Amino acid sequence: MHSEPQVGGALARADAVAKRLVRLEVNGAGYELAIEPRRSLLEVLRADLGLTGTKEVCLLGACGACTVLVAGRPVLACLTLAVACEGKPIVTIEGVADGHALHPLQRAFVEKGAVQCGFCTPGMILAGKALLDRNPHPTAAEAAEAISGNLCRCTGYAQIVEAIVSAPSLAADTPGQPLPGTLDSGPYLMPELGE
Amino acid sequence: MQALPAFRYFAPTSVDEALGLLAELGGEAMPAAGGTDLVPSMRQGLFAPKSVISLQAVDALRRIGWDDGAGLEIGALATLREVAADAEVRRRFPFVARAAHAVGSPQLREMGTVGGNLCLDTRCTFYNQSQGWRDTRGACVKTGGEFCKASPNGRARKCFAVFSADLATALVAADARVTLRSARGTRTLALAEFYTGDGAKPNARAPDELVTGVSIPARMQDVFGTYLKYRVRQSIDYPIAGVALTLRADAARRVGDEVRLVVGGVTSRPLVVGAVAELLRGRSLDDALIEQAAALARKAATPLANTAGDRAHRREMVHEMTRRALREALNHAQ
The missing domain is CATH 1.10.150.120 ([2Fe-2S]-binding domain)
Known part of the structure:
Protein backbone atom coordinates (compact mmCIF):
# COMPACT_ATOMS: atom_id res chain seq x y z
CA MET A 1 0.00 0.00 0.00
CA HIS A 2 1.23 3.41 -0.92
CA SER A 3 0.41 6.47 1.08
CA GLU A 4 -1.33 9.23 -0.80
CA PRO A 5 1.22 11.68 -2.15
CA GLN A 6 1.30 14.99 -0.34
CA VAL A 7 2.88 17.88 -2.11
CA GLY A 8 5.61 19.29 0.07
CA GLY A 9 4.51 17.07 2.96
CA ALA A 10 6.42 14.48 4.96
CA LEU A 11 4.82 11.53 3.17
CA ALA A 12 6.26 10.82 -0.24
CA ARG A 13 5.25 8.23 -2.79
CA ALA A 14 7.69 5.34 -3.08
CA ASP A 15 8.41 6.26 -6.71
CA ALA A 16 8.61 9.98 -6.04
CA VAL A 17 11.49 11.75 -7.68
CA ALA A 18 14.27 12.82 -5.36
CA LYS A 19 14.17 16.36 -4.08
CA ARG A 20 16.83 18.74 -5.20
CA LEU A 21 18.63 21.30 -3.15
CA VAL A 22 17.83 24.67 -4.68
CA ARG A 23 19.01 28.13 -3.71
CA LEU A 24 16.44 30.81 -4.36
CA GLU A 25 16.85 34.55 -3.94
CA VAL A 26 13.48 36.06 -3.08
CA ASN A 27 13.09 39.77 -2.33
CA GLY A 28 16.81 40.00 -1.62
CA ALA A 29 16.90 37.13 0.89
CA GLY A 30 18.60 33.81 0.16
CA TYR A 31 16.82 30.50 0.83
CA GLU A 32 18.13 26.97 0.52
CA LEU A 33 15.28 24.56 -0.06
CA ALA A 34 14.90 20.85 -0.79
CA ILE A 35 12.15 20.70 -3.40
CA GLU A 36 10.73 18.26 -5.92
CA PRO A 37 11.26 19.34 -9.56
CA ARG A 38 7.51 19.22 -10.22
CA ARG A 39 6.73 22.02 -7.78
CA SER A 40 5.82 25.38 -9.25
CA LEU A 41 7.37 28.61 -8.06
CA LEU A 42 3.87 29.59 -6.91
CA GLU A 43 3.60 26.58 -4.59
CA VAL A 44 7.06 27.14 -3.15
CA LEU A 45 6.49 30.86 -2.58
CA ARG A 46 3.16 30.32 -0.87
CA ALA A 47 3.59 27.01 0.95
CA ASP A 48 7.30 26.86 1.77
CA LEU A 49 8.20 30.53 2.16
CA GLY A 50 4.83 31.75 3.45
CA LEU A 51 4.77 34.51 0.86
CA THR A 52 1.03 34.36 0.23
CA GLY A 53 0.83 37.78 -1.41
CA THR A 54 1.30 36.04 -4.76
CA LYS A 55 -2.19 34.78 -5.57
CA GLU A 56 -3.31 31.43 -6.90
CA VAL A 57 -6.25 31.54 -9.29
CA CYS A 58 -6.39 29.69 -12.62
CA LEU A 59 -3.13 27.69 -12.50
CA LEU A 60 -3.21 27.63 -16.31
CA GLY A 61 -1.53 30.92 -17.19
CA ALA A 62 -4.76 32.64 -18.16
CA CYS A 63 -5.28 35.25 -15.39
CA GLY A 64 -2.01 36.89 -14.32
CA ALA A 65 -2.79 36.78 -10.57
CA CYS A 66 0.48 34.95 -9.81
CA THR A 67 2.72 37.40 -11.72
CA VAL A 68 6.16 37.82 -10.14
CA LEU A 69 9.43 39.18 -11.47
CA VAL A 70 12.15 36.63 -12.22
CA ALA A 71 15.42 38.26 -13.27
CA GLY A 72 13.41 41.44 -13.81
CA ARG A 73 10.91 39.83 -16.21
CA PRO A 74 7.20 39.51 -15.42
CA VAL A 75 6.37 35.81 -15.46
CA LEU A 76 3.59 33.53 -14.23
CA ALA A 77 4.66 31.69 -11.07
CA CYS A 78 2.03 28.96 -11.66
CA LEU A 79 3.77 27.90 -14.90
CA THR A 80 7.34 28.33 -13.64
CA LEU A 81 9.17 25.43 -12.07
CA ALA A 82 10.87 26.52 -8.85
CA VAL A 83 14.00 24.51 -9.70
CA ALA A 84 14.40 26.58 -12.86
CA CYS A 85 14.73 29.80 -10.81
CA GLU A 86 18.07 28.95 -9.23
CA GLY A 87 20.41 31.92 -9.46
CA LYS A 88 17.74 34.34 -10.72
CA PRO A 89 16.54 37.09 -8.38
CA ILE A 90 12.80 36.86 -7.70
CA VAL A 91 10.61 39.78 -6.61
CA THR A 92 7.13 39.20 -5.18
CA ILE A 93 4.60 41.73 -3.91
CA GLU A 94 6.18 41.43 -0.45
CA GLY A 95 9.43 42.81 -1.88
CA VAL A 96 8.02 45.85 -3.64
CA ALA A 97 7.67 48.23 -0.66
CA ASP A 98 10.69 49.47 1.25
CA GLY A 99 9.73 48.43 4.76
CA HIS A 100 6.60 50.39 5.60
CA ALA A 101 7.29 52.90 2.85
CA LEU A 102 5.22 51.94 -0.15
CA HIS A 103 6.66 51.89 -3.66
CA ASP A 173 8.62 63.52 -4.42
CA THR A 174 10.26 62.35 -1.19
CA PRO A 175 10.90 58.69 -1.86
CA GLY A 176 11.10 56.40 1.14
CA GLN A 177 8.73 58.42 3.34
CA PRO A 178 5.96 56.58 5.15
CA LEU A 179 2.64 57.19 3.49
CA PRO A 180 -0.71 58.08 4.83
CA GLY A 181 -2.55 54.83 5.03
CA THR A 182 0.36 52.64 5.99
CA LEU A 183 0.40 51.05 9.41
CA ASP A 184 2.53 53.89 10.79
CA SER A 185 -0.09 56.58 10.42
CA GLY A 186 -3.76 56.69 10.85
CA PRO A 187 -5.91 58.50 8.29
CA TYR A 188 -7.34 55.27 6.92
CA LEU A 189 -8.05 53.67 10.30
CA MET A 190 -11.67 53.35 11.32
CA PRO A 191 -12.65 56.24 13.59
CA GLU A 192 -13.88 55.45 17.11
CA LEU A 193 -17.62 55.14 17.22
CA GLY A 194 -19.19 57.92 19.27
CA GLU A 195 -22.07 57.56 21.69
CA MET B 1 -3.36 23.10 -5.52
CA GLN B 2 -3.43 20.52 -8.33
CA ALA B 3 0.14 19.20 -8.27
CA LEU B 4 2.05 18.31 -11.39
CA PRO B 5 2.85 14.63 -11.92
CA ALA B 6 6.36 13.77 -10.71
CA PHE B 7 9.25 13.87 -13.17
CA ARG B 8 13.02 13.90 -13.26
CA TYR B 9 14.47 17.27 -14.17
CA PHE B 10 17.45 18.02 -16.37
CA ALA B 11 18.85 21.44 -17.24
CA PRO B 12 21.50 21.07 -19.94
CA THR B 13 23.57 24.15 -20.83
CA SER B 14 24.54 23.20 -24.40
CA VAL B 15 22.75 21.82 -27.46
CA ASP B 16 24.95 18.71 -27.50
CA GLU B 17 24.19 17.99 -23.88
CA ALA B 18 20.46 18.40 -24.55
CA LEU B 19 20.65 16.10 -27.61
CA GLY B 20 22.55 13.50 -25.58
CA LEU B 21 19.80 13.51 -22.95
CA LEU B 22 17.07 13.25 -25.59
CA ALA B 23 18.87 10.32 -27.24
CA GLU B 24 19.26 8.56 -23.93
CA LEU B 25 15.77 9.25 -22.54
CA GLY B 26 13.89 9.28 -25.89
CA GLY B 27 10.13 9.03 -25.70
CA GLU B 28 10.04 9.17 -21.91
CA ALA B 29 11.33 12.73 -21.89
CA MET B 30 9.84 16.00 -23.05
CA PRO B 31 11.85 19.10 -23.81
CA ALA B 32 10.50 22.25 -22.16
CA ALA B 33 11.33 25.83 -23.05
CA GLY B 34 9.02 28.49 -21.57
CA GLY B 35 6.66 25.85 -20.18
CA THR B 36 3.56 27.87 -21.04
CA ASP B 37 2.01 25.04 -23.07
CA LEU B 38 3.57 22.02 -21.35
CA VAL B 39 2.92 22.94 -17.71
CA PRO B 40 -0.85 23.58 -18.01
CA SER B 41 -1.18 20.34 -19.99
CA MET B 42 0.76 18.44 -17.32
CA ARG B 43 -1.46 19.97 -14.65
CA GLN B 44 -4.51 18.66 -16.53
CA GLY B 45 -2.93 15.23 -16.81
CA LEU B 46 -2.58 15.40 -20.60
CA PHE B 47 1.14 14.68 -20.38
CA ALA B 48 3.09 12.88 -17.67
CA PRO B 49 6.67 12.62 -18.99
CA LYS B 50 9.09 10.70 -16.78
CA SER B 51 11.68 13.36 -17.47
CA VAL B 52 11.56 17.05 -18.34
CA ILE B 53 14.56 18.53 -20.11
CA SER B 54 14.55 22.26 -19.49
CA LEU B 55 16.19 24.19 -22.33
CA GLN B 56 16.24 27.53 -20.53
CA ALA B 57 20.00 27.45 -19.94
CA VAL B 58 20.87 26.61 -23.57
CA ASP B 59 21.86 30.19 -24.39
CA ALA B 60 23.25 29.28 -27.83
CA LEU B 61 19.65 28.92 -29.12
CA ARG B 62 18.55 32.43 -28.12
CA ARG B 63 20.02 34.39 -31.02
CA ILE B 64 18.06 36.36 -33.60
CA GLY B 65 20.19 37.51 -36.53
CA TRP B 66 20.02 38.72 -40.11
CA ASP B 67 22.37 37.58 -42.86
CA ASP B 68 22.11 38.88 -46.46
CA GLY B 69 22.56 35.32 -47.74
CA ALA B 70 20.85 33.16 -45.15
CA GLY B 71 18.06 35.58 -44.32
CA LEU B 72 16.57 35.92 -40.86
CA GLU B 73 17.57 33.23 -38.40
CA ILE B 74 15.72 32.89 -35.13
CA GLY B 75 16.94 30.53 -32.41
CA ALA B 76 14.29 28.28 -30.90
CA LEU B 77 14.86 29.72 -27.43
CA ALA B 78 14.25 33.34 -28.44
CA THR B 79 11.16 34.46 -26.54
CA LEU B 80 8.06 35.76 -28.30
CA ARG B 81 8.68 39.15 -26.70
CA GLU B 82 12.20 39.21 -28.08
CA VAL B 83 10.94 38.40 -31.58
CA ALA B 84 8.20 41.04 -31.37
CA ALA B 85 10.72 43.65 -30.16
CA ASP B 86 13.66 42.76 -32.40
CA ALA B 87 14.73 45.62 -34.71
CA GLU B 88 15.62 43.34 -37.67
CA VAL B 89 12.38 41.40 -37.43
CA ARG B 90 10.30 44.58 -37.20
CA ARG B 91 12.10 46.25 -40.10
CA ARG B 92 12.19 43.32 -42.51
CA PHE B 93 9.21 41.20 -41.47
CA PRO B 94 6.82 43.42 -39.50
CA PHE B 95 4.01 40.87 -39.85
CA VAL B 96 6.16 38.24 -38.10
CA ALA B 97 6.72 40.65 -35.20
CA ARG B 98 2.98 41.33 -35.18
CA ALA B 99 2.15 37.61 -35.07
CA ALA B 100 4.60 37.07 -32.19
CA HIS B 101 2.99 39.98 -30.36
CA ALA B 102 -0.48 38.52 -30.97
CA VAL B 103 0.30 35.44 -28.86
CA GLY B 104 -1.20 35.19 -25.36
CA SER B 105 -0.37 37.97 -22.91
CA PRO B 106 2.77 39.95 -21.94
CA GLN B 107 3.72 37.34 -19.35
CA LEU B 108 3.15 34.45 -21.76
CA ARG B 109 5.27 36.20 -24.42
CA GLU B 110 7.97 36.83 -21.83
CA MET B 111 8.10 33.08 -21.10
CA GLY B 112 7.00 31.47 -24.36
CA THR B 113 9.55 30.77 -27.08
CA VAL B 114 9.65 30.42 -30.86
CA GLY B 115 10.39 26.70 -30.59
CA GLY B 116 7.49 26.23 -28.21
CA ASN B 117 5.17 28.11 -30.55
CA LEU B 118 6.20 25.92 -33.51
CA CYS B 119 5.65 22.79 -31.41
CA LEU B 120 2.42 23.99 -29.77
CA ASP B 121 0.12 21.10 -29.04
CA THR B 122 -3.21 21.11 -30.87
CA ARG B 123 -6.22 22.17 -28.85
CA CYS B 124 -9.86 21.07 -28.53
CA THR B 125 -12.72 21.76 -26.11
CA PHE B 126 -12.90 18.00 -25.51
CA TYR B 127 -9.15 17.74 -24.80
CA ASN B 128 -7.95 20.80 -22.86
CA GLN B 129 -9.94 19.94 -19.76
CA SER B 130 -9.21 18.59 -16.31
CA GLN B 131 -8.73 14.88 -15.81
CA GLY B 132 -12.08 14.68 -14.00
CA TRP B 133 -13.95 16.40 -16.83
CA ARG B 134 -12.41 14.08 -19.41
CA ASP B 135 -12.99 10.97 -17.29
CA THR B 136 -16.75 11.51 -17.39
CA ARG B 137 -16.72 11.29 -21.19
CA GLY B 138 -14.10 8.65 -21.83
CA ALA B 139 -10.98 8.96 -23.94
CA CYS B 140 -10.97 10.67 -27.33
CA VAL B 141 -8.62 9.86 -30.22
CA LYS B 142 -5.97 12.26 -28.87
CA THR B 143 -6.02 10.68 -25.40
CA GLY B 144 -5.89 7.11 -26.72
CA GLY B 145 -9.58 6.40 -27.37
CA GLU B 146 -11.25 5.25 -30.57
CA PHE B 147 -13.47 8.16 -31.62
CA CYS B 148 -13.31 11.94 -31.92
CA LYS B 149 -15.78 13.55 -29.51
CA ALA B 150 -15.97 16.70 -31.61
CA SER B 151 -16.92 14.99 -34.87
CA PRO B 152 -20.57 15.52 -35.90
CA ASN B 153 -21.76 11.97 -35.15
CA GLY B 154 -18.95 11.17 -32.70
CA ARG B 155 -17.74 8.37 -34.98
CA ALA B 156 -14.64 9.86 -36.66
CA ARG B 157 -11.48 7.87 -35.95
CA LYS B 158 -9.21 10.83 -36.65
CA CYS B 159 -8.28 13.68 -34.30
CA PHE B 160 -9.38 17.16 -35.44
CA ALA B 161 -7.83 19.19 -32.60
CA VAL B 162 -6.86 22.66 -33.76
CA PHE B 163 -3.43 24.14 -34.34
CA SER B 164 -3.54 27.64 -32.86
CA ALA B 165 -0.01 29.06 -32.98
CA ASP B 166 -0.12 32.63 -34.35
CA LEU B 167 3.60 32.93 -35.01
CA ALA B 168 3.89 29.53 -36.71
CA THR B 169 1.02 30.46 -39.06
CA ALA B 170 2.79 33.68 -40.06
CA LEU B 171 6.11 31.85 -40.46
CA VAL B 172 4.55 29.33 -42.85
CA ALA B 173 3.35 32.28 -44.95
CA ALA B 174 6.91 33.63 -44.81
CA ASP B 175 8.09 30.34 -46.40
CA ALA B 176 10.22 29.67 -43.31
CA ARG B 177 12.35 26.58 -42.83
CA VAL B 178 12.74 24.78 -39.53
CA THR B 179 15.89 23.04 -38.31
CA LEU B 180 15.73 19.90 -36.19
CA ARG B 181 18.76 18.35 -34.56
CA SER B 182 19.32 15.04 -32.83
CA ALA B 183 22.33 12.95 -31.89
CA ARG B 184 21.74 11.27 -35.30
CA GLY B 185 22.20 14.47 -37.27
CA THR B 186 20.56 17.67 -38.50
CA ARG B 187 17.67 18.10 -40.91
CA THR B 188 16.01 21.20 -42.29
CA LEU B 189 12.56 21.20 -43.81
CA ALA B 190 9.98 23.67 -45.03
CA LEU B 191 7.94 24.68 -41.99
CA ALA B 192 4.74 23.89 -43.91
CA GLU B 193 5.99 20.27 -44.21
CA PHE B 194 6.76 20.09 -40.49
CA TYR B 195 3.02 19.85 -39.78
CA THR B 196 1.23 16.56 -40.31
CA GLY B 197 -2.40 17.68 -40.27
CA ASP B 198 -3.08 14.97 -37.67
CA GLY B 199 -4.44 16.56 -34.51
CA ALA B 200 -3.17 13.66 -32.41
CA LYS B 201 0.41 14.03 -33.65
CA PRO B 202 0.59 17.54 -35.07
CA ASN B 203 4.24 17.79 -36.08
CA ALA B 204 7.05 15.65 -37.47
CA ARG B 205 9.48 16.03 -34.55
CA ALA B 206 10.88 12.64 -33.52
CA PRO B 207 11.13 12.04 -29.75
CA ASP B 208 14.92 12.44 -29.80
CA GLU B 209 14.85 15.60 -31.91
CA LEU B 210 15.05 19.21 -30.87
CA VAL B 211 13.76 22.16 -32.87
CA THR B 212 16.81 24.41 -32.80
CA GLY B 213 15.68 27.30 -34.98
CA VAL B 214 13.71 28.70 -37.85
CA SER B 215 14.80 30.85 -40.79
CA ILE B 216 13.06 33.11 -43.28
CA PRO B 217 14.71 33.30 -46.73
CA ALA B 218 16.29 36.68 -47.58
CA ARG B 219 14.18 37.00 -50.76
CA MET B 220 11.05 37.35 -48.59
CA GLN B 221 12.12 40.68 -47.12
CA ASP B 222 10.53 42.79 -49.84
CA VAL B 223 7.37 40.74 -50.08
CA PHE B 224 4.27 42.26 -48.46
CA GLY B 225 3.02 40.31 -45.46
CA THR B 226 0.28 40.56 -42.87
CA TYR B 227 -1.22 38.55 -40.03
CA LEU B 228 -4.75 38.99 -38.73
CA LYS B 229 -6.06 37.33 -35.61
CA TYR B 230 -9.63 36.99 -34.37
CA ARG B 231 -10.27 36.04 -30.75
CA VAL B 232 -12.82 36.53 -27.98
CA ARG B 233 -10.80 39.13 -26.04
CA GLN B 234 -7.94 41.29 -27.27
CA SER B 235 -5.46 39.47 -25.05
CA ILE B 236 -4.65 36.05 -23.57
CA ASP B 237 -6.90 34.06 -25.92
CA TYR B 238 -5.94 31.62 -28.61
CA PRO B 239 -7.21 32.56 -32.07
CA ILE B 240 -10.74 31.62 -33.09
CA ALA B 241 -9.16 32.01 -36.53
CA GLY B 242 -5.98 33.58 -37.87
CA VAL B 243 -4.99 34.52 -41.41
CA ALA B 244 -1.47 35.13 -42.68
CA LEU B 245 -0.76 36.45 -46.15
CA THR B 246 2.42 37.11 -48.11
CA LEU B 247 2.10 38.56 -51.57
CA ARG B 248 4.24 40.39 -54.10
CA ALA B 249 2.46 42.57 -56.64
CA ASP B 250 3.94 44.94 -59.23
CA ALA B 251 2.97 48.58 -59.75
CA ALA B 252 0.11 47.43 -61.97
CA ARG B 253 -1.15 45.36 -58.99
CA ARG B 254 -0.39 42.16 -60.88
CA VAL B 255 0.33 39.34 -58.42
CA GLY B 256 3.65 37.56 -58.93
CA ASP B 257 4.71 34.01 -58.05
CA GLU B 258 5.30 34.92 -54.41
CA VAL B 259 1.86 34.51 -52.85
CA ARG B 260 0.75 32.46 -49.87
CA LEU B 261 -2.41 32.45 -47.80
CA VAL B 262 -2.29 30.46 -44.55
CA VAL B 263 -5.18 29.92 -42.14
CA GLY B 264 -4.56 29.08 -38.49
CA GLY B 265 -6.89 28.10 -35.68
CA VAL B 266 -9.41 26.10 -37.72
CA THR B 267 -7.73 22.82 -38.69
CA SER B 268 -4.92 20.67 -37.25
CA ARG B 269 -2.17 22.49 -39.16
CA PRO B 270 -1.35 25.94 -40.50
CA LEU B 271 -3.55 25.49 -43.56
CA VAL B 272 -1.90 26.66 -46.77
CA VAL B 273 -4.78 27.51 -49.11
CA GLY B 274 -3.23 26.66 -52.46
CA ALA B 275 -6.40 27.51 -54.35
CA VAL B 276 -6.10 31.17 -53.35
CA ALA B 277 -2.48 31.37 -54.57
CA GLU B 278 -3.46 29.69 -57.85
CA LEU B 279 -6.33 32.09 -58.37
CA LEU B 280 -4.24 35.19 -57.69
CA ARG B 281 -1.02 34.35 -59.49
CA GLY B 282 -0.60 36.46 -62.63
CA ARG B 283 -3.90 38.29 -62.09
CA SER B 284 -4.40 41.95 -61.30
CA LEU B 285 -5.63 42.50 -57.74
CA ASP B 286 -9.00 44.24 -57.50
CA ASP B 287 -12.12 44.05 -55.33
CA ALA B 288 -13.80 41.37 -57.44
CA LEU B 289 -10.72 39.14 -57.37
CA ILE B 290 -10.34 39.69 -53.62
CA GLU B 291 -13.93 38.58 -53.11
CA GLN B 292 -13.32 35.39 -55.11
CA ALA B 293 -10.16 34.64 -53.13
CA ALA B 294 -11.86 35.21 -49.79
CA ALA B 295 -14.65 32.82 -50.78
CA LEU B 296 -12.03 30.17 -51.65
CA ALA B 297 -10.35 30.58 -48.24
CA ARG B 298 -13.71 30.15 -46.56
CA LYS B 299 -14.37 27.01 -48.55
CA ALA B 300 -11.01 25.51 -47.59
CA ALA B 301 -11.38 26.25 -43.87
CA THR B 302 -13.48 23.43 -42.46
CA PRO B 303 -13.52 23.57 -38.64
CA LEU B 304 -15.36 21.20 -36.34
CA ALA B 305 -17.21 22.47 -33.27
CA ASN B 306 -14.07 22.16 -31.13
CA THR B 307 -12.98 25.67 -30.05
CA ALA B 308 -14.61 28.97 -29.08
CA GLY B 309 -16.91 30.29 -31.78
CA ASP B 310 -19.29 28.13 -33.80
CA ARG B 311 -18.28 26.62 -37.13
CA ALA B 312 -20.20 28.98 -39.38
CA HIS B 313 -18.85 32.00 -37.52
CA ARG B 314 -15.26 30.81 -37.75
CA ARG B 315 -15.62 30.29 -41.50
CA GLU B 316 -17.24 33.70 -41.86
CA MET B 317 -14.26 35.25 -40.05
CA VAL B 318 -11.77 33.42 -42.29
CA HIS B 319 -13.63 34.95 -45.23
CA GLU B 320 -13.58 38.43 -43.69
CA MET B 321 -9.94 38.32 -42.58
CA THR B 322 -8.81 37.05 -45.99
CA ARG B 323 -10.71 39.94 -47.59
CA ARG B 324 -9.04 42.42 -45.22
CA ALA B 325 -5.57 40.93 -45.66
CA LEU B 326 -5.87 41.17 -49.46
CA ARG B 327 -7.16 44.74 -49.26
CA GLU B 328 -4.10 45.59 -47.15
CA ALA B 329 -1.95 44.04 -49.87
CA LEU B 330 -3.80 46.04 -52.51
CA ASN B 331 -3.30 49.32 -50.63
CA HIS B 332 0.36 48.43 -50.21
CA ALA B 333 0.77 47.85 -53.97
CA GLN B 334 -0.87 51.13 -54.93
Missing part, protein backbone atom coordinates in the same frame (compact mmCIF):
# COMPACT_ATOMS: atom_id res chain seq x y z
CA PRO A 104 5.41 54.88 -5.71
CA LEU A 105 3.31 52.47 -7.78
CA GLN A 106 1.64 51.15 -4.62
CA ARG A 107 1.00 54.72 -3.47
CA ALA A 108 -0.52 55.48 -6.86
CA PHE A 109 -2.83 52.45 -6.53
CA VAL A 110 -4.02 53.79 -3.15
CA GLU A 111 -4.47 57.35 -4.38
CA LYS A 112 -6.28 56.44 -7.59
CA GLY A 113 -8.59 53.90 -5.98
CA ALA A 114 -7.12 51.12 -8.10
CA VAL A 115 -7.72 48.46 -5.44
CA GLN A 116 -11.20 47.04 -5.13
CA CYS A 117 -11.41 43.46 -3.82
CA GLY A 118 -7.62 43.36 -4.00
CA PHE A 119 -7.14 39.85 -5.29
CA CYS A 120 -5.64 40.83 -8.63
CA THR A 121 -3.63 43.68 -7.11
CA PRO A 122 -0.32 41.88 -6.43
CA GLY A 123 -0.18 40.64 -10.02
CA MET A 124 -1.22 44.06 -11.35
CA ILE A 125 1.48 45.80 -9.29
CA LEU A 126 4.20 43.43 -10.50
CA ALA A 127 3.07 43.70 -14.15
CA GLY A 128 3.00 47.48 -13.77
CA LYS A 129 6.39 47.55 -12.05
CA ALA A 130 7.93 45.48 -14.86
CA LEU A 131 6.70 48.13 -17.30
CA LEU A 132 7.97 51.08 -15.22
CA ASP A 133 11.37 49.42 -14.77
CA ARG A 134 11.77 49.27 -18.55
CA ASN A 135 9.82 52.38 -19.50
CA PRO A 136 9.73 54.98 -16.68
CA HIS A 137 7.12 57.24 -18.35
CA PRO A 138 4.56 54.99 -20.05
CA THR A 139 1.48 56.21 -21.88
CA ALA A 140 -1.98 54.98 -20.92
CA ALA A 141 -1.93 52.66 -23.94
CA GLU A 142 1.39 51.17 -22.84
CA ALA A 143 0.06 50.70 -19.30
CA ALA A 144 -3.07 48.99 -20.61
CA GLU A 145 -0.91 46.72 -22.76
CA ALA A 146 1.32 45.86 -19.77
CA ILE A 147 -1.65 44.66 -17.70
CA SER A 148 -3.41 42.94 -20.61
CA GLY A 149 -2.44 39.55 -19.17
CA ASN A 150 -4.00 40.32 -15.77
CA LEU A 151 -7.70 39.87 -15.12
CA CYS A 152 -9.58 42.08 -12.65
CA ARG A 153 -13.08 40.76 -12.04
CA CYS A 154 -14.09 43.96 -10.25
CA THR A 155 -13.28 45.51 -13.66
CA GLY A 156 -11.40 48.47 -12.24
CA TYR A 157 -9.02 48.64 -15.17
CA ALA A 158 -9.35 52.40 -15.75
CA GLN A 159 -8.07 53.25 -12.25
CA ILE A 160 -5.26 50.71 -12.54
CA VAL A 161 -4.06 52.24 -15.81
CA GLU A 162 -4.33 55.70 -14.24
CA ALA A 163 -2.27 54.55 -11.26
CA ILE A 164 0.52 53.14 -13.43
CA VAL A 165 0.68 56.30 -15.56
CA SER A 166 0.73 58.57 -12.49
CA ALA A 167 3.31 56.56 -10.51
CA PRO A 168 6.36 58.33 -12.03
CA SER A 169 5.17 61.72 -10.70
CA LEU A 170 4.96 60.23 -7.21
CA ALA A 171 8.45 58.80 -7.54
CA ALA A 172 9.74 62.36 -7.87
